[in-house]
Amino acid sequence: MPAQFVLRFDPMVVVLSYLTAAFASYVALDLAQRVRSPDAQVARGWWIAGSLSMGTGIWAMHFVGMLALQLPFPVGYDAVVTGISRLAAVLVSAIALRTAAADTLTTARLASGAVSMGAGICAMHYTGMAALELTPSIRWDWGLVAASAAVATGAAAAALCIFFWLRRLTRSQARWGQVAAALVMGAAVAGMHYTGMAAAGIEAGSVCRSVDGLGGDNLVALVAGATFALLLLTLATSAMDARNQRRASRLQQSLQAATTELAQQALRDALTGLANRQLLEDRLQHAAARGRREGQRLALLAVNLDGFKPINDSFGHAAGDAVLREAAQRLQSLARSHDTLARLGADEFVLLLETEVGEAALAQVAQRLLDALAEPMAGVPGAGRQPLRLSASIGIALHDGGTLDASLITQADSAAQSVKRAGGNGFAFFEAHMQADVRDQLDLARELRAALDGEAGAGRLQLHYQPKVDGSSNEIAGVEALLRWQHPLRGPVGPAAVIPVAERFGLIVALGEWVIAEACRQLAAWRSDGLTMRVAINLSVQQLRQPEALLQRFEEALARYRIDARQLTCEITESVAMADAAATEAVLQHLGALGLALSIDDFGTGYSSLAYLRRLPVSQLKIDRSFVQDLETSADARAIVKAVVELAHALSLEVVAEGVETTGQAAVLRGMRCDKLQGYLFGRPMPAEELARWAKDTPAERLRFSASLYGGLDAGAGV
Structure with missing residues (x-):
């Protein structure tokens, strides 16, 4: 080799x-x-x-x-x-x-x-x-x-x-x-x-x-x-x-976390963290479906706190919020893991039970809830060392199969109202004689929904407009939009009947959106007729809890009808503004950024923190009619109104007095340099076409016209 x-x-x-x-x-x-x-x-x-x-x-x-x-x-x-x-x-x-x-x-x-x-x-x-x-x-x-x-x-x-x-x-x-x-x-x-x-x-x-x-x-x-x-x-x-993927992953996780948090917030009450109406209704539907499959009943307990408003009025909203949070914690501590406790209104809670819903067991549950709420509450802000005691009115409604609708919540609430009328601090099961009120509310809610959808035969929703006049010149200075519903069978239905039903059945946001769009449409129509007007609309607490949707509705309506945002004023009641002042401030800042004017309505009826009031981007205070009606006879009323006017002017805020019905009241308010006056002395709420004709009259003609027709009406008629 x-x-x-x-x-x-x-x-x-x-x-x-x-x-x-x-x-x-x-x-x-x-x-x-x-x-x-x-x-x-x-x-x-x-x-x-x-x-x-x-x-x-x-x-x-x-x-x-x-x-x-x-x-x-x-x-x-x-x-x-x-x-x-x-x-x-x-x-x-x-x-x-x-x-x-x-x-x-x-x-x-x-x-x-x-x-x-x-x-x-x-x-x-x-x-x-x-x-x-x-x-x-x-x-x-x-x-x-x-x-x-x-x-x-x-x-x-x-x-x-x-x-x-x-x-x-x-x-x-x-x-x-x-x-x-x-x-x-x-x-x-x-x-x-x-x-x-x-x-x-x-x-x-x-x-x-x-x-x-x-x-x-x-x-x-x-x-x-x-x-x-x-x-x-x-x-x-x-x-x-890899770095870009990690960054994208972190962004996605952050977005997912934010989305989850927003979704949770949308289904939770901001003050107590309990389920809200939307989540409760979803849980109700699932519970009813399980009940049909397994042959089980479910029960709702509506818990309405007794005497909560006096606590708010006496000690302020901070005390009221503390009481609501404490009440929510006590009720939640008695709920089981598969039960759902929700807050539907200021002092209204609902407990959904899916098992052990025999009447004897439900009575025991209701009594335990009453006993828990009756325990003294110490350390409530503004109440000093004196512990507060609560009672409640509890209504119980049972569902044993079949199609579930909103009547179950209404039945439980009707039973709770019957307890409240009897003096409170007790519970009652829903009975047949309570059905008439329940059916009437359900019918009204269904018809209101149809009216919002524009269905034939549901009646017509309208805005009537009540003028505001300049305190010194009597010239028209704007109008307030007030809801009216011309029902085909019930006749005229006012806000006092419509608003509670809309709130109870989750229609208040849709109703508020309709008001925004209709007010902007009418402003555009007046503009075509050569009439420039400023319109005030009222916002509900539910709208303020959905700020993104609220801002979007305003932006869409302003753009659609080409309206200057400065022609709109948003009125928010003092109690709503102070219920969650920090959240309200954020929402109002966004509304103000759109160019909308902002007003605190019913000022003086609640408990305002001047520190928060100074921070809110409002330009106007409205003095509640309850103070105005006593101006001619009560020195205390005159002192309160004078203090409010001076406070507002010191904060560079405009003052509007509502419920002005006599020349004497108007004279006192003018003497206090009140900026704007509103009431039946100057004009009732009227349809848009009638307001346009009224606005073309001279101030003297307007006063003679109003006095001849409405001088004898009381303050409540203008609601």
């Missing part, structure tokens, strides 16, 4: 080939995370780009390793065969990344992936060796060839296991784990390469037929440098993508 060379390798180039293999492995581990992107198009892009980059790195290690071989004659490598070798490396990388993208590494997947990758690595190596064309040809030690194939397959299996192992590490652990794994994988790939190189036998006196191919002293540096640059670029792009 002819003598063979003892293969020698340049140690520096060997080290460089190992570093190339380790770096390529590190990048491969990084790319394995990118190809698992949930976005299929992004994952496919990373798979293709990653296969090219990773394959180039593996091939470069092999090629640099071949260049480390020192032979005593000039050598070169066939470019076409070398290119085929690189293609094999890219295909191996594609297999590796595709396998790494799987959710789990099964035994079958590991075996097929390792064998495929091992075969590809061998194809790359031995095709690359074939690019070195020698005469005589290389003699192979088939034992070492088999060993190199085994090393390649083992290295592939180890790489796949490492890909999946790194997923279980934390982010900080994974970075160091990736470095260690890359060093191991680099050693395995280099081990396979040099085992395969050791299998090559080159005879002494061989001649290289491909000496004119790829070669040269600078080829090692060129291949290694270009490969490192490509891998660095890939790694940097991968790092940027």
Whole structure:
């Protein structure tokens, strides 16, 4: 047998080939995370780009390793065969990344992936060796060839296991784990390469037929440098993508958290954290469905606190809020995990029970609720050391199958009202004789909903407008929009009947939106007739609790009818404004930013914090009619009104007095420099067309007209 060379390798180039293999492995581990992107198009892009980059790195290690071989004659490598070798490396990388993208590494997947990758690595190596064309040809030690194939397959299996192992590490652990794994994988790939190189036998006196191919002293540096640059670029792009994905993930988590919080807020009472009407009605429907399937009844307990308004009036809204929160906590402590406790109104709570709803058990539950509320409440703000005691009126309604509608809540509330009329501090079950009132409210609510939808036969909703006049000149200074409903059977229905039903049956927001749109429409109609007017509309507490929807309705109506926002004034009652002053301030700031004027209605009937009042972006206070009606006979009433006017002017606020019905009242108010006057002395609430004609009269004609028709009416008629 002819003598063979003892293969020698340049140690520096060997080290460089190992570093190339380790770096390529590190990048491969990084790319394995990118190809698992949930976005299929992004994952496919990373798979293709990653296969090219990773394959180039593996091939470069092999090629640099071949260049480390020192032979005593000039050598070169066939470019076409070398290119085929690189293609094999890219295909191996594609297999590796595709396998790494799987959710789990099964035994079958590991075996097929390792064998495929091992075969590809061998194809790359031995095709690359074939690019070195020698005469005589290389003699192979088939034992070492088999060993190199085994090393390649083992290295592939180890790489796949490492890909999946790194997923279980934390982010900080994974970075160091990736470095260690890359060093191991680099050693395995280099081990396979040099085992395969050791299998090559080159005879002494061989001649290289491909000496004119790829070669040269600078080829090692060129291949290694270009490969490192490509891998660095890939790694940097991968790092940027990872950072962007983490940022996007954090943003998505923040958005999800915010969405969840908003959804929870939309279903929760802001003051107590209990369920609101929307959530209660949803729970009711689900409970009724379960009851029908399982043949069980459900029960509602309406809990109305007795004497809550005097607490608010005597000690202020801070005390009232503290009492409501404490009452909610006491009621919640008696509710079971599958019960639902909701707050529907200022002092109205509802408890939904789904099991154990026999009358005896319900009576015991109701008594426990009464006993819990009767415990003294100490430390209430404004009440001093004196503990407060509460009682409640509880109504109980049962549902034993069939279709569930809003009547169950109304039945429970009717039973509670019967207890309240009897003196309170007790409970009662709903009885048939209470049904008439329930049916009437349900019918009114259904008809109101139909009127809002514009259905024929439901009657017509209208806005009537009551004038406000300048305190010194009697010139018209604006109007207040007041709701009227011309019912086809009931006749005229005023706000005193409509508003409670709308609040009870969840129609108040839709009704408020209709008022906003109708007021803007009428302003546009008056503008077409050459009449410029300023309209005040009343906002409900439910509208203020949905600020985004409220702002959107105003923006839509103003844009649709091309109305200057300064022509609209939003009136909010003092009790509503102070119920949650911080939240109210935020909503009013947004309304003010639209250009809307803001007014505090019924001022003096509640308990206002002057600090909050000063912070609210309001421009107007309205003195309640209860003070105005006693101006001519009560020194106390005159003192209160004078103080309110002076307070408002000190805060640069305009003052409107409502309920002005006599010339004596008007004279007293003018003497106090009240800015605007409103009441039957000047004009009743009237339809838009009639108001337009009235506005064209002289002040004296208006006064004579009003006095002749309405001078004898009382203050309450203007509601």
